[in-house]
Amino acid sequence: MARVGVFICHCGSNIAGVVDCAAVASAARRMPGVVHAEENNYACSEVGQAAIRTAIKEHRLNRVVVASCSPRMHEPTFRRTVAMAGLNRYLMEMANIREHVSWVHGDDKPAATGKAIDSVRMAVAKVIRDERLTPGKVGITKRALVIGGGIAGIQAALDIANAGHEVILVEREPTIGGRMAQLDKTFPTLDCSACILTPRMVEVGQHPKIRLATTAQVEKVSGFVGNFEVTIRHRAKRVDHSVCTGCGTCWQKCPEKVPSEFDSGLGKRTCIYIPFPQAVPNKPVIDWANCRYQRYLAASGAEKKPPQCRICEKLCPAGAIRFQDEDSVVTEQVGAIVVSTGFQAFDHSAYPEYGGGRYKDVISCLQLERLLCASGPTGGEVVRPSDGKHPKTVVFVSCVGSRDDRVGRPYCSKVCCMYMAKQTILLKEHDPEVQAYVFYIDIRAGGKDFEEFVRRSQEEYGALWLRGRVAKVYEEDGKLIVRGEDSLVGRPVEVAADLVVLATGIEPSAGADALARTLGVSYNDYGFIVEAHPKLRPLESNTDGIFLAGTVSGPRDIPETVAQGSGAAAKVIGLLNQDELVTDPMVSRVDPLRCSGCLSCREVCPFDAIGSELLRDGRTAAKVNESSCKGCGLCVVTCRSGAMNLRGFTDQQLLAEVVAITR
């Protein structure tokens, strides 16, 4: 026999100010199965909880309904309360009469009270059908996977490894370092990016607890927090890194030159290459698509075969070249995952009016970083790509791919104002004759020492910041005419520039959305991964055990990225330090008698939690792996046969709720 107790919380005046709680209590007393109902000023307070515990003892309650706020807020609290009084913690239901009632129906108190009574009636109908549930336990694989080796991933990997756990760091490119490796100096302190980054990169490469996998990608993830199985594709490097000494003979002699990605296309690299001198690992890979020997092999018999080349193979003193190398796919077990795949710069070809791509001297901010950098393609000389001359008038155009609905990027990229300020300063330091103009919409300089830094650009370094949009950039007599407006004085302006720099915004790196789908985490319209809670859980994805660090979840600068890397590492360490995890018993269950074996449920399950089993009568039925199931309920609504049921939210319970309010 169900003996239900109902506790109606006033939440101060939050609820009681709108809902007639006494009326709700007396209505509850007349509901079938209810043997006790009482009001409570703050049910979640220690006093309120004690009252619930006392009532459970006094009235021999075996089920409890708390009518108060959202279960998101206090379900764990009241589960604990009833557990302390000796009840199974899953024999408690909440009726949300605050968010669903008092906060939204303040203008109609009688109706609000009516709805509160209905909500309680539903919860009572459901709690009567609640079953005792017991959580399970599973072990943990004490190893972490970090995806993306930018500064975020580097920081996370080092912190986790230094805490004593193994780390696999998967990086898509031939080296770690990410975008930060391409930067010259960094705002607001102007310390050299490579000088602070490369020691960290080296530490990763040498750390006994870190296994580095470059030119590698995550293809598949199954399992669940504590026990993920990850499939990693190691793309063919065609150089055996266990033999290669990194002597450099090959990349000095390779005759095939292609634009360097690292130098944003401003310089060239060879076809067997390391992206930059401080790359980690400091061993080359062959860019097979561009390799002459590949072209030789691909040429059909009919045409004249190009020369074989194979110079690297001939010259390599270690005999490390492996032209026949193929991709390999391995699976690894890990307990936690950090996603830190970073960002890419917005492609400015969406703005034909700025002439990027059409005029050689309209470049991106990242290209300017490379020109400013002493180890860049010009050895740190800022010159025009068209004629190699030193530009004297440089115009920056802000918000290229930021704060603009027309290109689907309504958000602010957060770092562009600051790096423009930085670049104006650096330009002046390279050449005192440079005059920089910056067309901006707003200056966003919220951060420690940021506002002062922008002022330095303006006051000390004489950069002219003009508030207004640029309408057009066109060429005239060897100059780039930038036509915009100065909206502060309200008149059009034209600047004849030698170099135009487009401050391209930050967007998720290519393939971020596909990776998110592989991982089963949500992403927003732009492809940034969504945090479990934007304020309170910024480092967690909405899948347990998958954490976020750096620009993968939104634009941010280096200090913030590094803080996130350490933060995510702390979460991972906390997880891996446990010996076993408690699993939620509110998971799906198959009734094999009803299951028709169509396995539609297996198709829809986002967590790969469903397999199949052969029953003794020869039928096939679905089978839920309870430790993978997240209780999302997708399989339940997909199952036509009604064979799937979600514990804690069974069809019977939900139907009872519907019947309770429709009777």
Place this chain on the structure above:
Amino acid sequence: MSDLVTGIRAQVRDLLARRRVEYVVGYETGSDGVNARPFFAYTTEEADRLVFDNTCTHNLTKYLVEPERRGSTIGVVVKPCDARSLTVLLAEHKFPRDVVAIGVVCPGIVQRTREGGDGEAPQARCQVCDQHTPPACDILVGEATAEGPVLDQFARLAPLEAQSAAERSAFWSQQFERCLRCYACRQTCPQCYCDECFAEALDPEWVGVRIGRAENWLFHAIRCFHLAGRCIGCDECERVCPVKIPLGLLNRKLRKEVLDRFEYRAGTRSDERPPLETFRKEEKLDLA
């Protein structure tokens, strides 16, 4: 004897002689001497009773999902529309891959009533059929034909679509009021195979036992959704209904929605999952 019949018999004799299958589900001429009926051929002698003509209306894949046939290797004669069922059922793991599908190039099936004799007009589904050569069969009987032009398969929906929601609701209420809940529609539908149909489940009781307007609506609404993206348009449900409820209209409407929204026709491709089981990123844009 038509070439199709000769072809089917030869193929079936061969399959049985080689013991490739235990038996073959096909058609024979019924006791009225005119209309075909389902027939199970176990021996090479029985193979010679098989026929194929424009009265072979049944979708024989229905037999393959019967629980007692699990574990047997079966051959089945399929028209192109039946072959689409086969594809759906295979994707839903209803029987092992080693079922042998004997596809027959279909001349079109005629409408007949029990009494027979109401002419030789092709069935509605055949008038709009654009696939006379069965797709993805193990054995093909008949010459593959170029598919001729056909009537718009959704033309039948136009009058209903032109009505207001209230008018349509009134129309269906009128139709469903007559439903006896005999479940013949469900029994004949190859895509309806649950061991316990929601319509008869008691815990929870989704649909009340009473034969009333609300219960009948619920049965048809839920069944219709269970077939969205899975109904292959054989119209058998409509044909078997003793009170002539135009179920084909309902299912065809859903077929149209699924086609418009997901560019998906059930059973035409074995490499694609039904749209209601899959999610593509582009879809979220207009699911308002």
